Amino acid sequence: MGKKFYITTALDYVNAEPHLGHVLEKVEADAIARFHRLKGEEVLFLSGTDEHGQKVSAAAKATSYEPLVFADEMAEKFRRLKEIFNLSWDDFIRTTDEKRHSPAVRAIWQKLVSSDDIYKKKYRGLYCVGHEAFITEKDLEDGICRDHSAAPEVIEEENYFFRLSKYSSKIESLINSGELLILPEGRRNEIISLIQGEGLEDVSFSRPSKDLKWGIPVPGDDSQTIYVWADALTSYISAIGYPEEGFRKWWPAEAQLIGKDILRFHAAIWPGMLLSAGLTLPKSLLVHGFITVQGKKMSKTVGNIIDPVELAKKYGAEPLRYYLLKEIPSSADGDFDLERFKDVYESDLANGLGNFASRVLTLGSQLQKFEADFEDIEDEVKKKIDFTKKTVEEKINSFKLNEAMQAIMALVAFGDFYVNKNEVWRVMDQGLKKKEIFNLVVILDNVSAVLSPFLPKTAEKITQNIQWLGRKTLQIKKGEVLFPRLS
Ligand SMILES: [Zn+2]
Numbered sequence: 001m002g003k004k005f006y007i008t009t010a011l012d013y014v015n016a017e018p019h020l021g022h023v024l025e026k027v028e029a030d031a032i033a034r035f036h037r038l039k040g041e042e043v044l045f046l047s048g049t050d051e052h053g054q055k056v057s058a059a060a061k062a063t064s065y066e067p068l069v070f071a072d073e074m075a076e077k078f079r080r081l082k083e084i085f086n087l088s089w090d091d092f093i094r095t096t097d098e099k100r101h102s103p104a105v106r107a108i109w110q111k112l113v114s115s116d117d118i119y120k121k122k123y124r125g126l127y128c129v130g131h132e133a134f135i136t137e138k139d140l141e142d143g144i145c146r147d148h149s150a151a152p153e154v155i156e157e158e159n160y161f162f163r164l165s166k167y168s169s170k171i172e173s174l175i176n177s178g179e180l181l182i183l184p185e186g187r188r189n190e191i192i193s194l195i196q197g198e199g200l201e202d203v204s205f206s207r208p209s210k211d212l213k214w215g216i217p218v219p220g221d222d223s224q225t226i227y228v229w230a231d232a233l234t235s236y237i238s239a240i241g242y243p244e245e246g247f248r249k250w251w252p253a254e255a256q257l258i259g260k261d262i263l264r265f266h267a268a269i270w271p272g273m274l275l276s277a278g279l280t281l282p283k284s285l286l287v288h289g290f291i292t293v294q295g296k297k298m299s300k301t302v303g304n305i306i307d308p309v310e311l312a313k314k315y316g317a318e319p320l321r322y323y324l325l326k327e328i329p330s331s332a333d334g335d336f337d338l339e340r341f342k343d344v345y346e347s348d349l350a351n352g353l354g355n356f357a358s359r360v361l362t363l364g365s366q367l368q369k370f371e372a373d374f375e376d377i378e379d380e381v382k383k384k385i386d387f388t389k390k391t392v393e394e395k396i397n398s399f400k401l402n403e404a405m406q407a408i409m410a411l412v413a414f415g416d417f418y419v420n421k422n423e424v425w426r427v428m429d430q431g432l433k434k435k436e437i438f439n440l441v442v443i444l445d446n447v448s449a450v451l452s453p454f455l456p457k458t459a460e461k462i463t464q465n466i467q468w469l470g471r472k473t474l475q476i477k478k479g480e481v482l483f484p485r486l487s
Helices: 020-038 054-062 067-084 102-114 164-176 185-198 228-233 245-249 260-276 308-315 317-327 338-366 379-397 401-422 434-451 456-463
Strands: 004-008 042-050 091-094 118-128 133-135 153-162 181-183 206-208 221-226 255-259 284-288 291-293 334-336 369-371 466-469 473-476
Touching (some): 004 020, 020 042, 020 067, 020 284, 020 291, 020 308, 020 317, 020 379, 020 401, 067 091, 067 308, 102 118, 102 260, 153 221, 153 260, 164 260, 185 260, 260 284, 308 317, 308 338, 317 338, 317 401, 317 456, 334 338, 338 401, 338 456, 338 473, 379 401, 379 434, 401 434, 434 456, 434 473
Parallel strands (some): 004 042, 004 255, 042 091, 181 284, 291 334
Antiparallel strands (some): 118 133, 206 221, 369 473, 466 473
């Protein structure tokens, strides 16, 4: 086995059903993981669920289930996304896993204690239930939390604190040097200016058990529960066996995908915890944006939450993967609109990719079995294919998956242009235009190869119609309709 590649998604919080934003993050991580597998790397792709905390116990209470019964049911809904969207994660960690997860959380806690980074302090602060965190005046607008449109409570309590301030300048220099790469750059600048502005402050790492029962008790002090972030972040190493030495096979992760709302936790608290525990930082944080629906933030009150599972049932998972990967910029906000989705389906998939594949396979199938001569591949075709492959790789590595998709669709358009320019469908006196048809098959075969991390099923359907019988003999089958028209 060659290089290893460890990639994680954020752990989804199980207080609500999976929505389109969750699927976006999974599909992005899946495409990256598949790309690295195809390169021959040994890949570990981790996803999972964050199940402790006040919001989950409140949501469970509302359904009159015990928190764990409620969490089991919700975790299953997230786990099922794997099959529905053909996600290729290798492991799924739950923070309620008492065998794998809680021992790791206790172990890292002890590490932080032995680094003298945990201390008890009376604290009075503004607690936002939506954040499940103490927030500051800066997070407020007219006394209301900007993210959650609710007023925070003033809480005074004694908690354990993590000495994050101690690592402020170390974290800053690791981010600046690119040892911890944050993409896109705008997000990196955001965290750097936060650190430079006020420095990183110590953070509350536990809450009194009387107020927060649903979680892991602080080792040696049952009156306090480990606060949800210290618990959830540890999942990235608990899943790979921390504190057993074997976890070093995978750690540090090459890429951790997160939403922009949890940047601060992953670019400040998580690095701080790792440094305190004497561990290396992940190599990169890839930060995606949010999906709006017709320009509006998805919310229960507006009633515009999109159920990705329903959408996949109706239109298929691959068209939805396509939309999320191509129409939503990987690292900025993007919009979902059902009409737009249908337009893209018709133009890019039914008429674009689907039609091109069908044209090429139909032409190829007319040749029956034929001898392929690689000398026949035209320079222009070779160049375009090489350029596409190089661009796709560059764009994936710089977390611009949507631009990688554009490059793939440009190769499809090039193929269509080639068909028309050469009038490949014409039958000449000497018979079919074998050489041109072969060039098209080569283009389609390469479209399928670069497309495979993004639309694995579609790529597979294409490739299974292109069969090599021996080293030079090709047989093309007509194949099924890839994307039936919607109307
Ligand atoms: Zn809030």
